[in-house]
Amino acid sequence: MTWTMLDHPAWDTDAGAPARAVRAGSATWVLTTTPAYAATLVDGGGSPPAPDVHDPSRLDHARLPEGLSRALTALGRVQRVRTIDLWEALATAIIRQVIRARQARVMHHAFRQAHGERAGALALMPTPDRVLDLREEEFAALGMAFKRRPLQTAARAYLDHGAEWAELPPDVLVKELQSVPRIGPWTAAAAVADVSGDFSLYPYADLAVRTWAALADPATTWPADEPGFAATWRRLAGPYLSALTVLTLAWGDHHAHADQGSTHH
Template sequence: MTPTTWTMLEHPGWELGPAPARALRTPTGTWLIHTRPAYTATLITGTGPAPHRDVHDPAALDALALPAGLHAALRRLGRIQRLRTADLWEALATAIIRQVIRAGQARTMHHALRTAAGQRAGTCALMPTPEQVLALSDAAFAALGMAFKRRPLRAAAEAYLLHRDEWAELPADVLVKALQAVPRIGPWTAGAAVADHTGDFSLYPHADLAVRTWAAKADPATAWPADEGAFAALWRALAGPHLSTLTVLTLAWGDHHAHHRPDPADQGSTAHH
């Protein structure tokens, strides 16, 4: 039997519910993605290939000397697929929205911005373009409960319109550094945005609260360092060449845990394909 592959739904662009869906842009088209009853990618406008999915298999971690509890939890999770955010602007705006707020609040805010100012794509709405964000008034941001996101989103929109061609040519690790020249974008935001855009979670800020929280919940028997620097050093040492896989699978474990989804090992029939 082919192992179940679960779709990771941690990105706030997903509309959750019985049939999770997400609309997103690629360089050549606009797509609507559904996860049930089967994974489908429907072209709304444009041409070109569907958005890329990265598959992460916990079997890749078998050679690592991981704490037993974490290894067992990730093995139970099974294979994960994650949809890349093909539009760098959306990845950057999403990372800004996620700054210093809880995941649930970020999801609500992301939905509100897309619904109020973004283009409809089937049953979902797209992230507003940089031009649409710059056109929003101060009052519009305030009405969305996003007054404190106004300046960083505007700064990012202006920088993206100015540098997008240059940024598109940069290697991922260099792009992380380049994005930090934008006001109010630091290492966390830049790393999260580029990981979302490229699928390379070795660039993700792997000592952030989400990774530390889910590692501790998946494996409470291990004495995980509370200090970010110490945790980051341990995480890198544990992961070796599989830093991206270990990080994204731990976030995927948290995604299932946070939304009270059935354990993949027990409920294969309810998987998000």
């Protein structure tokens, strides 16, 4: 079985099954995972988004603690759909700043439903132009008053530099995004990992990775501080830093959804 990661807060439920509306250039697609992954064209044209597949058998398990190796092996093959639209990835990372994942998911959903373009029952991330048009009270009505400035600052920067950013290699883009006020290292790295699929760029010592690693392998004593965990994680991963990070996040995503009684396909 191949599991689909539902970590991105744009995954909603439509007719009782996971679904997500995405932009891919001028096209809009609706992605579903039941009974199998599928992409249905809503508007525009082009090639449908295809998931990246991650297989734990490709890790160097000799480097890993036994418990983590066992947990990731049991997870099996994982597929994750990259966010194709850099603006969506950036806005999502900003919404995720300094709040819990569940709160970010609720806020992300409410923001899209209130101000995003429709794709059937689903909604897309509001465009940069739409975000700039929103009034302070419209953010406040969604409990997002503290997100207004960073989102609008990022929207202006994206309109000015988005075409240039799209041409940059991912590691350079991480640095370039940090020139925008209110976009720090975590936000830039999370956005670029989301859009590039390269999770060696993800802030892999953040709370999410540390939490899931400890839950997947409670027998190992993991460093509690970010620098110590980061050094340990790089050593364990060796040349497979992206794969180890995304598979650990996938384990956590599957664990969280299993606790909520839902399934991935």
